[in-house]
Amino acid sequence: MTPVCAEIRKRMIDISMVSGHGHLPSCFSVIEILYAVYSVIKHDPKNPLWEERDIFILSKGHAALAQYCVLAEFGYFNKKDLAAYGAFMSNFGCHADRSKIPGVEASTGSLGHGIGIAVGMALANKIKKHKRRILTLIGDGEANEGTVWEAMMVAENLKLSNLTVIYDNNLSHARGLQIRNPAERFRAFGCQVSEVSGHDIAELKKKITESADTVKVIVANTQKGYGCKTLVDNQYEWHRKSPNAEQKNKLIEEICAETI
């Protein structure tokens, strides 16, 4: 784990302890993905509505805390602002409201919605002959939703080469409706598919920047709770749990032990 991603995780643990909220294991699986996305897309934190920007949508909206922390890291807002996470009248809810947070392009939370909006955005930019790229991050549990596959069919049918779908394969699906061999499934839908370690920033950046002839899918193999042994080993218990002070110290120690 890189020092910057370790710091992001530590900040999330702090925020989760104070607020009593946070899907920590689900968030921890996507930190490197989010960091890689914002490292390579065209965007300007000082001008979030920059006309030439690319667009990223977090379709697995319950990882909003991870997106907030990464956006703060890139300078969209002050890291201290996140202290109000989940509080009454805070801008920072457990699922993001696009009208409140610079850098958040769609309000998500109900699963299987962000990807459909992303398909519409990609189509719009194709119609307008705009070079903007649209990227979305979906969860493997989210892919239980039929709308994910509807959207993929439509996107591939329209040959939306300006659309990149990143699939967080953190094995959330394992205890319920299982999606075996996701890469093969996306390939069967006609998408251009690659598979990477979802915690390898360099590899992620390479795959995100590769061009494609049609919809690009990056199956990012991740670990739910990555970076904290406690979260990895007890991910169901910790799905919506926030740590107390003692647990927080233990989680942070575990992160330090994993940091390069």
Add this chain to the structure above:
Amino acid sequence: MRKQFKETVMDLARHDDKIVLVFGDISVYLFQDFSAQYPGRFYNMGICENTLVSVGAGLSSQGLFPFVHTITPFVTERSYEQIKLDMCYNRFGGNIISCGASFDYAWDGATHHAYTDLSLLRLLPGAEVIQPGSRKELDALLRSQYNNGKMTYFRLSDYPHTIDTPVEFGKGVILKNNNASVTVMTAGPLLGNVLEACKGLNVNLVYFHTIKPIDKEMIRKFRNTDILVIHDAFGLYEAICEVPNISVSYYGLPDEFISCYGKLDQIRKHIGLDVDGIRGKVKGQISASAKNKR
């Protein structure tokens, strides 16, 4: 009414290159002129109503004016959450144009009947809900609302009325004002039957093509009368009931699925929404109101 939809959109598209059509494998043949003339702005996306709406929201987010079009129950009931979240909550509004109102597809049975759409969609913050009753109303309301950035729902019917009424978004229309003690209020194509049924009866008659926002000022004008809402759907009655301190009752749909097939007129007769059924109900209301006044 679908022909009018096409004619109006064809005309609008000549001057507005932000119009994009997203169809759910319906009306494709009817719109072949449009698709030939504007191939980059016409998409038959197939039978995936949820994604039609989400894609419409995405198009809207990029400054385009989507027209999402398919069959009423599927685009409203199946895709309710997409309309609620992707279009309304995200404020990526667009036009949803449904076809197959109430019992237009009588012969297809209860799977294709649609009477909850108006009542459901009017509950969504920021939504506009329109039930045009005639081709003229559809034309005028499409032109005035299509590019306002809101989620605007247009409920098309294959059986429009031909009564010429003034059309202004959000405004009800007084068709009869006899200073009567009973006011009949209705909306959409059923006006044809209602107007015929009220002939010679001492009632006021008010008509709506906009369900949300409902014209509350118009309703308040008749607050001292007994209001009888006659409608072949849900939504109008509930909207009228939001005006406080009025006496209002509903005559329309029973609490059961209608599975007798046949044609629209046969179903209307079956549930008492033919001219005779409506006339009987209105006469009964006039008698009841007179008794109450004594």
